[in-house]
Amino acid sequence: GENVEQHPSTLSVQEGDSAVIKCTYSDSASNYFPWYKQELGKGPQLIIDIRSNVGEKKDQRIAVTLNKTAKHFSLHITETQPEDSAVYFCAAPNRDDKIIFGKGTRLHILP
Amino acid sequence: NAGVTQTPKFQVLKTGQSMTLQCAQDMNHNSMYWYRQDPGMGLRLIYYSASEGTTDKGEVPNGYNVSRLNKREFSLRLESAAPSQTSVYFCASSEQGSRGTQYFGPGTRLLVL
Numbered sequence: 001g002e003n004v005e006q007h008p009s010t011l012s013v014q015e016g017d018s019a020v021i022k023c024t025y026s027d028s029a030s031n032y033f034p035w036y037k038q039e040l041g042k043g044p045q046l047i048i049d050i051r052s053n054v055g056e057k058k059d060q061r062i063a064v065t066l067n068k069t070a071k072h073f074s075l076h077i078t079e080t081q082p083e084d085s086a087v088y089f090c091a092a093p094n095r096d097d098k099i100i101f102g103k104g105t106r107l108h109i110l111p
Numbered sequence: 112n113a114g115v116t117q118t119p120k121f122q123v124l125k126t127g128q129s130m131t132l133q134c135a136q137d138m139n140h141n142s143m144y145w146y147r148q149d150p151g152m153g154l155r156l157i158y159y160s161a162s163e164g165t166t167d168k169g170e171v172p173n174g175y176n177v178s179r180l181n182k183r184e185f186s187l188r189l190e191s192a193a194p195s196q197t198s199v200y201f202c203a204s205s206e207q208g209s210r211g212t213q214y215f216g217p218g219t220r221l222l223v224l
Contacts, residue, residue: 009151032210043115043201043215044154089153093209097161098169099144103153 004092006102013080014110021075021105023090030092033066033073038087038104047088048075077107085109112137115216117202123222124192132187132219134202142205143185144213145169145177147198154201160185161208192223 006023013019025033031052036044050057050064050073057064063076073092077084090102118133136143145157146169156169160179174196176188185204189196199220203213 006153034212036213036215041218043203043217044213045215046212049212097209098156098159099209099213100156101146101154103151 004090004100004102006090006105008105009103010106010108012108012110015080015082017080019075019077019080019084019107021088021090021107023073023092023102025071025073025092025100027092027094027100028071029095032093033064034091035064035075036089036091036101038089040086044089080109082109082111114138115202115204115214117200117216117219119219120217121220123224124189125224126193128192129188129190130192131189132200132202132221133184134186134216135184136202136204136214137183138204138206138214139182140204140206140214141182142208143179144203144205145175145185145187146201146203147171148201148218149198157187157200192221194223197221197223 003026034049037047038044048062048064050066061078066073087104087106089104093099115136141162144159146154155171158177160166163182166177178186199218201218202216205211205213
């Protein structure tokens, strides 16, 4: 069945360095790729998304890239700060119009 | 706007007890969702409602029922709770279904003993 795989499951980076989280999807009909951030004790919140008609989108320190041929999309966070510590989820819709989430990446920003 | 609200925040049940988790949104969204979140498993869709009056099964519907009471409210019912249903439950709503931003509630933490 349709699947979204996310790597790594845990990532630790020094404050100020960059972090990259990668996802692959299986349903070629997927055309919308959001990224959510979940802070401790809260619900996930959208931080950036990309649609299949573009290859890259940037919002300040956050960027998302999409390779539709390879069915890959990635989240890039530059100049990481302590408040970036959280769990991040990628997602993609399948042809049945159900959204499938990756299993999440726990990002630790080290002082 | 309150966004998506959920009640209760916490609940402890004994095996076999029943309960209903409530969810409401004030954004006039057509689509509403129920997810469960377990360690290492990410978010898994239990049921969703594409519009008022319709509901569909998600990835893990067994042991649950839902009611789309009106456009604002979407409830999740556990008829006979089991320890395997210990989880954090999130409700979400969206204007564009699976191809638009999902707005999540704060979650309900459920412990089934």
